[in-house]
Amino acid sequence: MKLIIGAMHEELQDSIAFYNLKKIEEEKFLIYKNEEIMFCITGVGLINSAAQLAYILTKYEIDSIINIGTSGGCDNSLKQGDIILVDKVYNSVADATVFGYAYGQVPRMPKYYETNKEKIMNKIDSAKIKNIASSDIFIHSIDQVNSLVKKIDDEISILDMECFAYAQTAYLFEKEFSVIKIVSDIIGKKDANNVQFNDFIKIAGKEILEILKKIL
Template structure:
């Protein structure tokens, strides 16, 4: 069974309706499924993301995981509405450099996580391939990018608050993990952020459905 996982209901509600999924859990975790696919809304933040994905992988038979949703950008080459396939995933606030680890690396864990995107890249030809960094900080200023993101020894273009937790959990459970993001705004680029987020997320939800139709 494939698992589609995201932070916000608004991002996935059109897809949940289209695939006519049944809500199977709603007490602690919001989970929808049919015989072939499962959707989970984890909520925002690294702990929520890791806890809920761990719960699902412990209880259900999941073959592969796709995280899809909206994210902010910190790359001037991007614009609102761009579709991205994520390659590498970093933690933007992990700092164990005093012990010889790279900035962004959790001790005794990989420096970053790579995604399983070969089939998706073939299907979504217009997507750009970029790297993402996650933390529990809502990064929204160029100063924060300088303080947290630019310390990573790689080019980071995308920011969110869940992806790293999904990736590390998938790694520990030895599951294939892919990530697709739609850029909601770009830090410091006012001219590219034409649609306010509350309106943009509705547009993005429809785009997410069209993407999922191609890859599921």
């Protein structure tokens, strides 16, 4: 069974309705499924994301995981609405460099997590392949990008608060993991953010459904 996982209900509600998914859990975790696919809405943040994905992977038979949703951009080559197929996933606030680890690397874990993008890249012609970094900090300024994200020894184009947790959990459970993001805004690029987030997320939810139709 494929698992579609994301942070916000607004991002996935159109897809949940289209695939006629039934809510099977809601007391602690919000989980929907039919006979072929499962959706989980984790809420925002690294711990929420890791805990809920680990719960699902210990309780249900999951073959592969796709994280899909919106993401902020820190790359001026991007624009609002761009579809991103993530290559590498980094942590933008882990710092064990005093012990010889790379900035962003959790001790005794990989420097980054590489996704299984090859399985879906040919199905989304308009997607751009970029790297993402995650943290529990809502990064919204150039100063934050410079002080946190730019310390990573790679080019980071988009940011969120969940993806790294999904990626590390998938790695520990040895599950295939892919990431698709729609750029909601570009930090420091005012003319790039024509639609405010509360309106944009409704547009993104419809686009997410169209993407899922292509890859599921």
